[in-house]
Amino acid sequence: MHDDVTYDNGLNLQVNHPSCLDYPANPQCDQNPTVVEAHNLVTETGKNNTREVIGGFAPATDYLNWSYIQLSTDGGAPAATDSACPSAVSSNGLDIGAGSTVRKNIGNFTVTKTFSVSGTQTGIQKVCLHNGTATAEKLMASALISPTNVAAGDTLIVNYSVAVV
16 A cells, blocks of 8 residues: 655754844854754654545544644654654743744645744754644644754744645
């Protein structure tokens, strides 16, 4: 039996440091913002929910809004059986929140979430994609990234791409 639905998913995370926005006036900064890219893993829940919508097995309203981005300090590899985002960050302006969803080409969409950082947060290592903010909501996918640190005044932009191909 063949799995006819495959996923080509990716993540781009960008941190803009305000003290570096006036480069070259601040020679201690790199001219470019910190950018982290990673491939992600769609969970079994994410795949099953896609099946439910495509197959018409459940009301589509049960599976709407895969647009919530959550950050985590967990460094463990994502697993297909994950149902939550462990060690979630919930302070310093980095709490789970809805991003803007944009349809791309056939079968693809991107969720973009901008976080305005209000305090220091070290060791962000995972980005998770959910369909809501409640703890019982479903985890669609997650990606492990290089440890990323942010400080008050930084802007953290997450571009989470999902494709059904």
